[in-house]
Amino acid sequence: ETYYMSMEYIEGGDLKKQIRKGIDEERSIHIVLQIARALGYAHDRGFVHRDVKPQNILFRDNDTTILTDFGIAKSISDNDAGDLTRVGQAFGSPRYMSPEQVRGKDLNFRSDLYSLGILMYEMLTGSPPYSTNDAAATARMHLIKPVPKLPSEVSKYQKAINNLLAKTPDERYAN
Numbered sequence: 266e267t268y269y270m271s272m273e274y275i276e277g278g279d280l281k282k283q284i285r286k287g288i289d290e291e292r293s294i295h296i297v298l299q300i301a302r303a304l305g306y307a308h309d310r311g312f313v314h315r316d317v318k319p320q321n322i323l324f325r326d327n328d329t330t331i332l333t334d335f336g337i338a339k340s341i342s343d344n345d346a347g348d349l350t351r352v353g354q355a356f357g358s359p360r361y362m363s364p365e366q367v368r369g370k371d372l373n374f375r376s377d378l379y380s381l382g383i384l385m386y387e388m389l390t391g392s393p394p395y396s397t398n399d400a401a402a403t404a405r406m407h408l409i410k411p412v413p414k415l416p417s418e419v420s421k422y423q424k425a426i427n428n429l430l431a432k433t434p435d436e437r438y439a440n
Contacts, residue, residue: 277324299330317380382429
């Protein structure tokens with residue numbers, strides 16, 4: 266009669282902690298690629314994560330990156346999934362939300378790629394590209410602010426950042 270959930274304990278902490286310490290360029294790209302593979306796996310099975318953020322990226326002791334917390338994930342094929350997927354509602358974390366997520370629009374896999382772009386920018390620079398002390402103001406920045414420029418030492422990734430952070434989903438990578 267007692268319900269409980271059991272989950273694996275992940276020893277290595279989360280990405281937020283690692284960003285605070287500072288992550289070098291090579292490791293940042295390694296992490297981005299692992300997250301991209303995890304998102305690809307979810308997307309291939311018809312799910313949009315909708316909450317890709319540093320707190321949901323964990324590390325095993327062997328440095329394997331793990332994408333966690335599919336609590337607000339949405340099945341693309343589920344046309345009547347209930348309140349959590351209703352158009353007009355925004356779910357996620359304002360610093361990492363895609364413009365279409367902020368607007369409460371229908372989402373596809375490219376919304377998660379936008380969030381991945383925010384993470385990539387944050388790992389390469391140490392701070393997210395759009396951030397204020399006000400969640401609503403931060404969310405609006407995703408709609409109106411241009412894609413920020415990377416510092417010169419990591420500028421070779423600017424094209425990828427521009428593509429991942431495109432305001433329109435169709436302008437982002439397909440997968």
